Amino acid sequence: MGLVWLLALGLGAMALMVALRLGRPLWTFVGAALMLGATGYALQGSPNLPASPVRTALRAPVEDPGLTDLRDRMLGRYTLDAAYLTAADAMMRAGDPRSAVRALLGGINRIPRSIALWTALGTAYSIHDGAVSPPARFAFEQAMRLAPRHPAPPFFLGLAHVRADDFAAARPLWARAVALSPERASYRQDLAVRLALLDQLLAEQAAAG
Template structure:
């Protein structure tokens, strides 16, 4: 399939969200991350010319560590720094060393089992270390993060991104809709999450957004 229509669509969605729908600049990074992951997932799932070699597919799924960290931080109070273990792990994640990063994030969960961001960071790192695959360990980390705070959309958002990269757009959409329903009305990221739900609905051809997702 041609890349041109997909890239044009992604650019159009970003411009509409940023300038016509007036998404705050703080949400641009998260929106950009969604477009990146969306393009990755659909390219891998829908390209008839994709080589069958696993090494090539894995290489195409590599993402920027800085972008992942910025997207994760959108779901937390930016005025409050994460633990020293997370900060150190982020340094390795920025260099693409997700195996080392996961080790430091795991230390953070052992030091404080109630640290939502540590569990979320661990899940993300384990997915990247697994070349984009949602391993049982990564799934467990996302579930632990969600248990700590049902209202925080971060765990469902990144778990949905993992499913999307594996070609499971339906599962991703279900998780994002759940995250939107559980989100506090005054959450700074709620508006951008609603836009991503609408975008994924349009890209996956699932029709009119549900009332919950459109609010």
């Protein structure tokens, strides 16, 4: 049954991409995410667990360069806080979220109103703690207080919930991020695809009872 769900997710994702008339770059992005899910399921999953391949497909590895690129497109690449973000990214790739948190706190001490640093700190805390812990939530909420109309903080808070398997909590945050994204923004379709996949997952979970 698990393999059937994985196949259904792949076909559903393809149908969504055709319906939304997405560009070729996003085909590659979604295809890579689905391939990651299939690989993780084959190595660690059990065919008797119905929803696990779908969950794996929605999650991305900590060091996923696609997410780093998405963050940079949403928050900017050439900013005063870029050095701290680059250092924290390197520490994440090395599997050391604790040091990433320290680097980001050092950046916030110098640039206390940086939306990018507060958002990245929330992500780092959530990965370090394995959940949307109080420090993670505080960091994301601080980013949203500084920029209530920016889509990045709610999107990455939603991503933290997805990583914690709390898909219902992620849904309104991702919907808000899409709504706040400018129509011509390069990242808007990326967010819309993730929201559509999340909606599909939630619908399948509801149908399964």
